[in-house]
Amino acid sequence: MALPLRRRLPVLPLLLLAAGGLRAAERSGSSSSAMEELATEKEAEESHRQDSVSLLTFILLLTLTILTIWLFKHRRVRFLHETGLAMIYGLIVGVILRYGTPSTSGRDKPISCSQEDRLFTTLLVNVSGKFFEYTLKGEISPGKIHNVEQNDMLRKVTFDPEVFFNILLPPIIFHAGYSLKKRHFFRNLGSILAYAFLGTAVSCFIIGNLMYGVVKLMKLVGQLSDKFYYTDCLLFGAIISATDPVTVLAIFNELHADVDLYALLFGESVLNDAVAIVLSSSIVAYQPTGENTHAFDAAAFFKSVGVFLGIFSGSFMMGAVTGVVTALVTKFTKLHCFPLLETALFFLMSWSTFLLAEACGFTGVVAVLFCGITQAHYTYNNLSVESRSRTKQLFEVLHFLAENFIFSYMGLALFTFQKHIFSPVFIIGAFIAIFLGRAAHIYPLSFLLNLGRRHKISWNFQHMMMFSGLRGAMAFALAIRDTATYSHQMMFSTTLLIVFFTVWIVGGGTTPMLSWLNIRVGVDPDQDPPPTNDSFQVLQGDGPDSERRNRTQQESAWLFRLWYSFDHNYLKPILTHSGPPLTTTLPSWCGLIARCLTSPQVYDNQEQLREEDSDFILNDGDLTVTYGDTTITANGSSGPHTATTSLDGRRTKSSSEEALERDLGAADHEVTSRGTRLVFPLEDNA
């Protein structure tokens, strides 16, 4: 059970591409002291040089990728995305390194030094009178000892797996959270959550079980040479369930494809990364309990579920809390006069989320995602104009570099990774399993969601979502985390192939698929779809639609409404310079606090807010209509202004809005026409 051990081996969050450099040079001279020292020095220098060369290789790869991307963008080539390109270049360099460099240098022969049964971090070795310090790197399974003795260059370009998880993923994930197009995301939040949580769990379970069948089959046929447990299969399911439609979304963005489909795909992929990470941790946590490991055990199962919920909510909290703290700091200081300080603070706080979560035993990557969302939702509004673009651009560049680096590395790893186990049966099984797994969550879930959704997820959208289920950086990072055992090596090799296949095929097929499925393109992503006949009917208050809404939908509508009103009336005014003044939303006995917390800008912003509101009302007809005839309870943190407003179907829109607002405003003073209206998430995130 080596995963948790390796996973937590203290490769530092910040450590960038360190692994290659940490294998010190050998000193082989054993003659006179001076000669030895010279030789030693030369070899140390040589090793340092090789480190630089190996990093240069990657930089060259990325540079080449960038130039080719430009060429492709310039020529409007769409059959190959930049990530696919990075992989191809990686592959080529991998082939060169594998077959073009001498197979083994023999300069790093390890020796065995048997000792008593205590294990230490630091080892002092006495070599001809001199003491050298060694630090523990990790455990090696006895069968792999000969593997340490391998091609020097290949080893140099092999990074510590934790580099991916602790250094390259965080900027990617943070950027995903920070660049969320909030409006369409929140509008589809229910469906996105369903796809991300339920969908990923279903997919993981189905893939895991199918693969267990495949493994059984392999055992029967005699294709399996080592252990492969049920939990391994489930872990594979979790790893491979993290979808990453970066290619598809890039093309969507370029073609301005349907915004709701975009929101669904993007939201799902962002959240299901988080779900997949926590899921795989939970599955790993499941393993070591009791004596009958790797078999089903109810107690262990519930413990795993507990771990899942604990880690997920803990990480969520961490991310949200640091986001809120940043928002408060940026609101109550005049830091925005100094954009550099502001940007630095923003960067540090966002990064501290990761460390804080790791320090508390949660998952840093997940925390970073929610931190990104919180920062975008609150802090972003407090930043100066310059800092807004600075932070956006900073994380955009980091994201771009990290992502392309991972994909290059993937290409490279196919040839330079030394422990590949390619099993045709397993691979074919895996492809079938991921296909079935995705089908089994997209279509049934869409059916269920369509029962409650006003704006249906049409068949062509469903097919597109099915098609877009490609695997990327997250699956790779999860798979490479632990390649110590036979089963994990097979899973890693298979994951690599799946990533290659899906990125190339799906990436190339997106544009044809879009036209084949008749999905409209050329939509301004910040504009709403034009009201269809269907929604127009509802605006007229027609009956049949209202009847179709079931209880679940009403509840979720109620819940979201509650959250939005809470967010708009309390969180936004406390954390940002926007929203209605707290003096109007808080009960009167909180007057002093309200006045302290409300920023003076709010009063100036009111006029502007009103305009935003009306914009919202004009554009966002859909959402309002959907929940228009439900019972609304606006329930803030404290008592007096809870109200139940029943509305008829006819005047849904303005009446529901106005009633709610009048009610909320009434607590403090009468608001003149439409002042403190409930604002659903608008894209303040330009």
Add this chain to the structure above:
Amino acid sequence: MALPLRRRLPVLPLLLLAAGGLRAAERSGSSSSAMEELATEKEAEESHRQDSVSLLTFILLLTLTILTIWLFKHRRVRFLHETGLAMIYGLIVGVILRYGTPSTSGRDKPISCSQEDRLFTTLLVNVSGKFFEYTLKGEISPGKIHNVEQNDMLRKVTFDPEVFFNILLPPIIFHAGYSLKKRHFFRNLGSILAYAFLGTAVSCFIIGNLMYGVVKLMKLVGQLSDKFYYTDCLLFGAIISATDPVTVLAIFNELHADVDLYALLFGESVLNDAVAIVLSSSIVAYQPTGENTHAFDAAAFFKSVGVFLGIFSGSFMMGAVTGVVTALVTKFTKLHCFPLLETALFFLMSWSTFLLAEACGFTGVVAVLFCGITQAHYTYNNLSVESRSRTKQLFEVLHFLAENFIFSYMGLALFTFQKHIFSPVFIIGAFIAIFLGRAAHIYPLSFLLNLGRRHKISWNFQHMMMFSGLRGAMAFALAIRDTATYSHQMMFSTTLLIVFFTVWIVGGGTTPMLSWLNIRVGVDPDQDPPPTNDSFQVLQGDGPDSERRNRTQQESAWLFRLWYSFDHNYLKPILTHSGPPLTTTLPSWCGLIARCLTSPQVYDNQEQLREEDSDFILNDGDLTVTYGDTTITANGSSGPHTATTSLDGRRTKSSSEEALERDLGAADHEVTSRGTRLVFPLEDNA
């Protein structure tokens, strides 16, 4: 002689703050396998947590610093600069860590494992049947073995010295190069080069010799308990000669102090960092030759000089070449349509300079400096508007974070570094030595330079330069690189104190000093000083000034003129979209190549250029006048248009300009009025 060994121990360029994390957890369980594994896992987790906590400490420190900086800026407090502040916070946290945490955890007791006389990178240790991999960390002097056994938390916050050199310095230095205010820098280039090269060498030599006297004295008094060689003293001289007037310059910037003084101070500090690095490498390279190490040896001395020149010019070339390649790539692709790609490429290329230089055995930090200057001079002009601000901001943020991190760490190191050797005699001697060393290069050099300079360096400027010689990040990074021996530890402790003292005292005293020295403030840094009486006289062509110019000055003038004409006529048009078309500056038989290399924008830019030119002529009177009556030989890469133009004193300005230009233009076709004028570096670097 451990420096080169440790210096090159392959801590990778990119590895960020890794050291803290690379000391793996101890695994102490020796009972049953399952129990042991659990204990192991727990400890690994604990260690990872501690790593996160230690990094969080630094982030908290930086956050605190940022907030206090804001407060200080907000209140216009100038007696303490942000770097001084960072040090104070670092000190406080250092005290807490030192005295507030349990003195030793006892969890990391190292063991000795005597073995045969070969030393290996990787060590496999067999502990109760399991194999663990250890990697070589470095040599430990036998006396320090007990030091390994130290406070856990203190060790966690101790970073590998190479982190400073390979990760934190490069962004600081690149930013310095990239943000160079070129116009004033080039105008004072001669003086800056003199201060940086001659000055640093003089200062290093004087400090080294004075310290050798101090060391001799200490030996006499019996204050020296271990060896302290002459080369160590010289190394100390090199380390402490790197000035870093970041505080002073920040205040200059804020107060808009005299631009020439700013250029002199900034240029000197930027270049002398590079000189100090290479100088210290050369001194280290001097050591191991022959049997009588640490005594003077002519052959070794010249070898060191050769090493100095080799490393310096090599690093310079590396930096310049990657800068030029980036310029060519950004010029000949339409990458500027995609700012993200452009920025990423710019970042990667700049970073690859560092790696390339390290891979070739040169000094990465120095290469990065010249790369920054080249990028600012050429590439910057090719970038899209968005990329310009992006790259500026990106490196500004990196620089800010890295610098404040180093200063926080310095504060921390005063208490957490475990091998301090504070020797009062040495410290007092060092303070006197750096004072004398600075005085001995500022005043004599200024005197010599004033012989040749048109715009004199006045006494108050000289005093200000003398006063601004504070030491900062570079001295610290050089000193912490090797703290293996007694002498180096004493040097490190002394350097720390010098940095503290100079940053606080000088930082706080800058504003009073400026007013005391009557140095004018409130000057727009992009504007030239108004023509003084003195220069006005020269515009009228008066005699006495012309006579004072000596041969050296004429040569340098001729040299710079040559460089500028070459830069303007060939490099700028080839590498950027500005400058005169190559078709006009290259001989006619190069027509095809010239047409290929000249970008179409150049022809459009001509009109604009002319305006810039006249701006230059109006503003930059000083330089033109200085070299106005020298014999100008414009000698391009190929033959025909070498001309000698003798000018009388009266019409210096326009006539020299026009003659040169007419001459250069004549090779291809006659240029209509003032088209391809020689442009001295204007600030195209807005």
